[in-house]
Amino acid sequence: MVIRPARTAEAGELAALAVRSKAHWPYPPAFVAQFARNLGFTADVVGANDVWVLERDRATVGFSTVLHRGAVCVLDDLWVDAAVIGRGYGRLLFEHAAARARAGGARDLEWEAEPYAVGFYERMGGAITGWVDSPLGRPLPVMRLALDRASAPG
Numbered sequence: 801m802v803i804r805p806a807r808t809a810e811a812g813e814l815a816a817l818a819v820r821s822k823a824h825w826p827y828p829p830a831f832v833a834q835f836a837r838n839l840g841f842t843a844d845v846v847g848a849n850d851v852w853v854l855e856r857d858r859a860t861v862g863f864s865t866v867l868h869r870g871a872v873c874v875l876d877d878l879w880v881d882a883a884v885i886g887r888g889y890g891r892l893l894f895e896h897a898a899a900r901a902r903a904g905g906a907r908d909l910e911w912e913a914e915p916y917a918v919g920f921y922e923r924m925g926g927a928i929t930g931w932v933d934s935p936l937g938r939p940l941p942v943m944r945l946a947l948d949r950a951s952a953p954g
C-alpha cells in the first residue's frame with residue numbers, strides 16, 4: 801500500500817474513478833451524469849493542488865485533494881473506487897489528508913460532505929458545522945475536524 805502524489809497525466813483516470821465512486825450511492829443515473837459533467841477534475845487541477853493517490857499492488861484504489869488555505873484547510877476530494885469501498889482505504893486517505901493539512905500549518909480541516917458519507921466522516925472525528933448550497937441543487941452538510949484531535953497518519 802502506498803500513498804503518492806498524483807501525476808497530471810492521470811487526471812482523466814482519477815476523474816473516472818470519482819464518477820464510479822459517486823455512482824456507488826443509490827443516485828439515479830441522470831444525477832451521476834450531471835455530477836460527471838460538473839466535476840472539472842483536469843490535469844491543471846492536479847498540477848496546481850495537493851492531490852494524493854492510494855495504490856494497492858500498483859492499482860489505483862482512491863485519491864484525495866487538500867486545498868491549503870491557512871488556518872482552515874479544505875478537503876476537496878475523497879474517493880475510493882466503487883469496487884473496493886468498505887475495506888479501510890477511505891480511512892487511510894482521510895488520515896493522510898488530515899496529516900497533510902496539519903503539516904501545512906492548518907488548525908482545522910473542513911469539507912462539504914456527500915450526505916451518504918456523513919457517517920464515515922463522523923467516524924473519522926468530523927462534525928457538521930453548517931450547510932451549503934451545492935451546484936447540483938441540494939444543500940450539503942459542511943463538516944470540520946480539529947486537527948489537534950485528529951489521529952496520526954495512516
Ligand SMILES: CC(C)(COP(=O)(O)OP(=O)(O)OC[C@H]1O[C@@H](n2cnc3c(N)ncnc32)[C@H](O)[C@@H]1OP(=O)(O)O)[C@@H](O)C(=O)NCCC(=O)NCCS
Nearest residue numbers: 821879880885886887888889890891913914917919920923
Ligand atoms: C466515503 C468513503 C470515502 C469511505 O471510504 P471507505 O474505504 O468505504 O471507508 P473505510 O472502509 O475506511 O471505513 C472507515 C470506518 O468508517 C465506517 N464507514 C464507512 N462508510 C460509512 C458510512 N457511509 N456510514 C457510516 N460509517 C461508515 C466503516 O464502517 C469504518 O468503521 P470502523 O472504523 O468501525 O471499521 C467511500 O465510501 C467512498 O468513496 N464513497 C463514495 C464517494 C464519496 O461519497 N466520497 C465522499 C465525497 S465528500
